[in-house]
Amino acid sequence: MDKLISLFVFSALSQIVVSHVHTEASFRANIELVSEHSRIFSGERARLRCSIPDVHRSNWTYLWFRGSEELSQTGEELNLWNTKVQDSGKYYCQGTRNTKVGKIRTQQSVPVELKMDGGWAILQVPRHPQLVGSTLEVTCRVRGNPRLEEIILYKDGVEVMRQNGHKPDFYLNNLSLEDLGVYSCRASWDVSGRTHSVTSAGTHVQILEVLSQPILEIIPNYDTQLKRMKLTCHVQYNAPAPAPPIDFYFYKNNRRLGPATTDNYNVVKQTPGLYSCKARVPQLDLSKSSEPKNFGLRVAQPQRPSHL
Known part of the structure; x- marks a missing residue:
């Protein structure tokens, strides 16, 4: 009976630990520069704000870091008065709160770099x-x-x-x-x-660039039963929100494979050929094509000169 109780307690504790790790990983702190600029004169003021995307509005305490150094402030805002050149660096924030299983912490925010300039x-x-x-x-x-x-x-x-x-x-x-x-x-x-x-x-x-040059990725044997492969058109689209829609086109030997799609991938029959893709934003009159990629075609090897 004692062994059974011990196993039950151990199982319950294991579930609590798993829950604790999941909770910690499910939140990332967000950091915001309240001041107008990240580069200021020494002696001026800088302000940062930390927030936790928690729909339950839990009571969080905020931790602040410059590099690996933890700062003494614990409020939602970090105020740096009469800054010095030594205050320059990458700043992070992190949330912490008490729970029934002890203290938990969010993931650290992405950094904000501040530069305090001692010049003129x-x-x-x-x-x-x-x-x-x-x-x-x-x-x-x-x-x-x-x-x-x-x-x-x-x-x-x-x-x-x-x-x-x-x-x-x-x-x-x-x-x-x-x-x-x-x-x-x-x-x-x-x-x-x-x-x-x-x-x-x-x-x-x-x-x-608003639209970078696409890069085509070919994944062979994506559907082995139907002998098909997956084509994915990777592109960086930097238009500000609300961004106009982007269309994708796929080609084999310069012939289009089906109609345009808003998805950046297509699944096609696995056959040899030269494949490429194109990304187009009609409203911005922007269009970029990838370099063609050889799949399954034999490339002629240069012949060595014969010795007389």
Whole structure:
């Protein structure tokens, strides 16, 4: 009887442990930058907010980390007052709460990187990658906000634009992948007949295509009974929400295999040939095709020259 009770207790504890692990893995904390920019001057304030996607609205306590270091704050918001250069780093948050089986924790959030600049100038750029064809706005900020006379924008050390200091914002229209690079700015102003000039640190600007070139994946023997294989068209689609629908086309030897579909895969008869796929967004007039992929065709081997 004692052995039976022990087995029952052990089984119950095992179920509790499994439940505990499942609960921990089912939540991931979300971190949000409340401040306008992730790169600021030392001495300025930064704010981060943590949230847990919990429909039951449980009572969570929030843990904050900079790198591997756990910080002392435990509130929903992390306020960094009078920041120092040493406060720069990747910040994470995590939720924890008490349950009947003890404390559990959510998964850590994805990081938000903050940079506290101890210099005199900052080039502030959008935190998220920009899309080809869009307009990029960057701002050259100078500590103390003096009345600027001239501002110069550089890309990879080469001058791109120059304008008077009354307009610290630069606009790059109709972006292309050639606009990728490291940008910086130089600002000048006069005080008591003397000219002061400062240059910001370089800031990387990311630019993405709305639609990347597709890559075709062929999975042979997907349906062995009917001798069929699966074609999957992998593509990165970066249109902002609400994104227009995307259509997929599949080809064998440059002939279309059936009608277009909104699914990025197709199951076809497994036969040798040159296969490819195309992704198309009709509303944006965008279309990209994959490189053809050989399946089952013999490739002629170059013949070695005969020795006389």
